[in-house]
Structures are given as C-alpha cells and as structure tokens.
Amino acid sequence: MQDLIQRLAEWQEELAAIRHDLHRHPEMGFEERRTAALVAGKLREWGIEVAEGLAGTGVVGTLKGRRPGQRAIALRADMDALPIQEETGLPYASASPGVMHACGHDGHTTMLLGAARHLAENPDFAGTVHFIFQPAEEGLGGGRRMVEEGLFRRFPVEAVFGLHNEPGLALGRFGIRPGPMLANVDTWSVTFRGTGGHGAVPHRATDPTQPMASFITALQGVIGRNIPARETAVLSVGHVAAGDARAPNVIPSEVRVSGTGRSFSPGVREIMGRRLRELAELLAAAHGCTAEVAYRHDYPALVNTAEGVALAAAAAGALASADAVDTDFPPITAGEDFAYMLQERPGAFMLVGNGVAEDGTFHHVHTPRYDFNDALIPIGAAYWVSLVQHALGTAETAGQGA
Structure with a gap:
C-alpha cells in the first residue's frame, strides 16, 4: 500500500499549508472556534456531512461508504494548543503570544482531514466512518465532555481509534500495545x-x-x-x-x-x-x-483492547514493513483524554514517529522549539485510510479482527 502514501503525498503542499495555517493561529482548549470553522468548511467542501458544537467547539464529520454495510467506526484527532511561547523562528510560527501548537495537534487535525478527503473521493468501503475533531485535550477533558454530551449516542460506533505523533521515533515507524498504554x-x-x-x-x-x-x-x-x-x-x-x-x-x-x-x-x-x-x-x-x-x-489510564491493537497494527503494517510496527511499545506516563472514549467503546491509540534529526536529536512535545514534521502528513493520513479499509473493506470482510 505504499502507493496510498504516494497518492496522499500529491496533496502534500495543500495539506502542509493547512497545517501551517493552524500552527500560525493556535487556539486554547474550548476556544478552537477558528480551527473548528476551518475543519467544518473543508469537510463540507469534500461532501462530508458535518455536525458542529459538540463540547462547544467539537466537529464530527460523517461519511458513508458506497458498499452496503451497517458497521461504523470513529477516527479522532485533537485540535487545541498549549500556553507556551514559541521559539522555533519558523515563518509560520504562532502569531498568538504565549500560545503554541507544541504537541502537534495541528498535524493531527491535518492528517485526519487528508484521510477524510481521500475517503470522500474513494468511498470504497462498507458502513460509516465518523471523523471526530476534539477540542480541549490538554488537561481540560474535552474528550470526556464529548462523551458526556452524547458523542456515541449521536454517532454510534463499534470501535474508536486515535493517533498521536511521537518525537524521537523514526519517521514512519509505529508503536502500540494492548492494555494500559498511557497513564x-x-x-x-x-x-x-x-x-x-x-x-x-x-x-x-x-x-x-x-x-x-x-x-x-x-x-x-x-x-x-x-x-x-x-x-x-x-x-x-x-x-x-x-x-x-x-x-x-x-x-x-x-x-x-x-x-x-x-x-x-x-x-x-x-x-x-x-x-x-x-x-x-x-x-x-x-x-x-x-x-x-x-x-x-483527572484522566484515567488509556487502555487499548487486544482486538483494536490487532486491527491498528494490521493497518499500519500494510503501509510499512512488519518490523516498522512495534506492538509491544513501552507504556508512557503521559496522559491522554482519548482514554474517555476508550472507556465507552473498544479501540486503540497508535503512536507514529515524528522523526529524528541526523545527529540523533529532536525536540519533544510541550517544548518551545517543537514542530510537527510535515513529512508525516501523508503517512498519518494513509494510516487512517488503511484502518478504514481494514475495518470496513467490504460488506463480507469488514471488521474481521475488530
């Protein structure tokens, strides 16, 4: 499925421009009005049904495949920034003093948008995909609020999946584990x-x-x-x-x-x-x-289900060699409010490498010099597409292993 990454790379310039725009205009938790409007506008432009206002600024896009099928899954990206003064010196650096996309949520949002566009143009799957763009992941519990406001009652799914970049992990490598993964x-x-x-x-x-x-x-x-x-x-x-x-x-x-x-x-x-x-x-x-x-x-531990991990690992493995997917990735003592969604529905949270410099150095998330790696955009978007193909590929085979 390397050709899938190559097809998505054809949109690299456009998707990177979206990411840079989000990076230049970061918004704190529950204040992501500009970000949410951009997301909703893009989804509608691509013919995807849109619901806005869940948890204040949350956006959910819904896309039905052209094949018959009743199964549904959800893919989630986070949108909020952090109260950090940026020190990258980049031409698209934050224009908001003291606020910065220092965790890569601008990249997460962009990757899911790229996947949504591809799937809208190629809906060769059975069932429904919900694209969840969540506000306020950074300590404010936006995921919990979305669940409490009826996320999975309004958008019923059998499984939910998340994705996060990981600085220090080589570009294009994936890490996941069953059971508790974040603290x-x-x-x-x-x-x-x-x-x-x-x-x-x-x-x-x-x-x-x-x-x-x-x-x-x-x-x-x-x-x-x-x-x-x-x-x-x-x-x-x-x-x-x-x-x-x-x-x-x-x-x-x-x-x-x-x-x-x-x-x-x-x-x-x-x-x-x-x-x-x-x-x-x-x-x-x-x-x-x-x-x-x-x-x-505050946040509960993030616990992946074995079935969700198997499906996510298969989707990642279809894009890269088998040894590029570590299914015994060490637990991380950071927290993640995607845990609230996994308490409600089975699924899995995947890490994908943001890359390492030639000298072996990198800037970690939540630091003033961190930046999301644009080269990761087509890889992450392709992972989402691959996951949909593995979960909802056809009416007969969709969801096997899920």
Whole structure:
C-alpha cells in the first residue's frame, strides 16, 4: 500500500499549508472556534456531512461508504494548543503570544482531514466512518465532555481509534500495545499551615516550611517503598509557593506544594493518594502544623483492547514493513483524554514517529522549539485510510479482527 502514501503525498503542499495555517493561529482548549470553522468548511467542501458544537467547539464529520454495510467506526484527532511561547523562528510560527501548537495537534487535525478527503473521493468501503475533531485535550477533558454530551449516542460506533505523533521515533515507524498504554493522571496539592513569625526568632513560631521540606524529600519514598517494583508510578512536585520575596526575614504562616501523580493500575493509584495524605498529615503534626490535602483523579489510564491493537497494527503494517510496527511499545506516563472514549467503546491509540534529526536529536512535545514534521502528513493520513479499509473493506470482510 505504499502507493496510498504516494497518492496522499500529491496533496502534500495543500495539506502542509493547512497545517501551517493552524500552527500560525493556535487556539486554547474550548476556544478552537477558528480551527473548528476551518475543519467544518473543508469537510463540507469534500461532501462530508458535518455536525458542529459538540463540547462547544467539537466537529464530527460523517461519511458513508458506497458498499452496503451497517458497521461504523470513529477516527479522532485533537485540535487545541498549549500556553507556551514559541521559539522555533519558523515563518509560520504562532502569531498568538504565549500560545503554541507544541504537541502537534495541528498535524493531527491535518492528517485526519487528508484521510477524510481521500475517503470522500474513494468511498470504497462498507458502513460509516465518523471523523471526530476534539477540542480541549490538554488537561481540560474535552474528550470526556464529548462523551458526556452524547458523542456515541449521536454517532454510534463499534470501535474508536486515535493517533498521536511521537518525537524521537523514526519517521514512519509505529508503536502500540494492548492494555494500559498511557497513564492515569492525578493532580495533588498540600497546604501546610503554622503560625509563622520573625525569621530572627524562629523558636517563637511554628514554621510550615519545615514539614514542607521533609514532605518533598519523603514523597519519593512512596514510589521506592510503597509501590511494587514491577509497577510504574510517578509522583512529581511542580509548584511550591510560600511567603513574599520582598520579606525574606518573615517565616510564612502557610506553604503550598502541588504536583502530579501518574500510574497505570487502580490499586497503585489508591496507594499513591493514601500515602501522600498520610505523609503530609504526619509530618505536619510532627512540626506542630496542620496539612490540608487534595488528591484529584483527572484522566484515567488509556487502555487499548487486544482486538483494536490487532486491527491498528494490521493497518499500519500494510503501509510499512512488519518490523516498522512495534506492538509491544513501552507504556508512557503521559496522559491522554482519548482514554474517555476508550472507556465507552473498544479501540486503540497508535503512536507514529515524528522523526529524528541526523545527529540523533529532536525536540519533544510541550517544548518551545517543537514542530510537527510535515513529512508525516501523508503517512498519518494513509494510516487512517488503511484502518478504514481494514475495518470496513467490504460488506463480507469488514471488521474481521475488530
């Protein structure tokens, strides 16, 4: 199916221009109005039925194949950007200060648009494809909101699939695994409170910076001593706030520390939250202070079904050699709200290589110098088309393995 990539590469200049336009005009979660309008306009231009406004700015395109069949699948791309100041110096760099497509969602949207156009021109499949363009993946739960607003009631499907670029993985290589592939995402915070006082006479104060300092050090003991070594888990501190820089001689009465937790199993997630709370409260009491603890479960772990992985791997393998598709890709402790869609319907989430420079370097996602690789556009679009062909190829064979 290399000819499929070549056919889609004929649109490279046009598709790259779409990607550059999206990159130059990034929009934060639930604010993707310009992006959504562009997506909806392109889909309609290609004769695809369009629904707008799901989860505010979400767009769903629906295309029926010319062959008879009742099966339906969904393909999902995300549209939102990040609050990062771009430092790429590219001619199409972000025109919005402090906002940047630093995760490649501009590329994800473009690849799915390319696939939608090809399938609209070549609807040689049985059943229905829904193209989901999701808002607010970056921490705001746009996927959850789409599900809650009836995504799969309005657009019934038997399976749903996602795709994400992976910097550091060679261009055109694919990675996937059955079971948990991306982590549970939790957010926690601890506020230590004491009386505070004058820094010259600390014995007259109860100093909340003491339990805070001990807590940050002890926190890693949860991972090293409470989590089984065979499990993967992370507890990281991301923010510490106390006092006023203009008054370094004042012991603050309140100190706040917050961070993130990552895990793959419900049991490990429970241990992390419980032990974090116990440590904070016990250390606070030991120093004559109090601790207010919040441990919030955000995104669930992303869990691929075995059948979904088999279908996705077959679709990717049809585009490349078998060794270019790693079906035992290591789990990643990043989160992804496509997990909410996989909680509702079976399917799989695939990674595709964004490439590596000749010297072996690359810029990872969520960094100011990252950029999506335009050479990936026809590859990713071809993967989506191949997936539809494997899932809905004909009335007789559609969905075998799904």
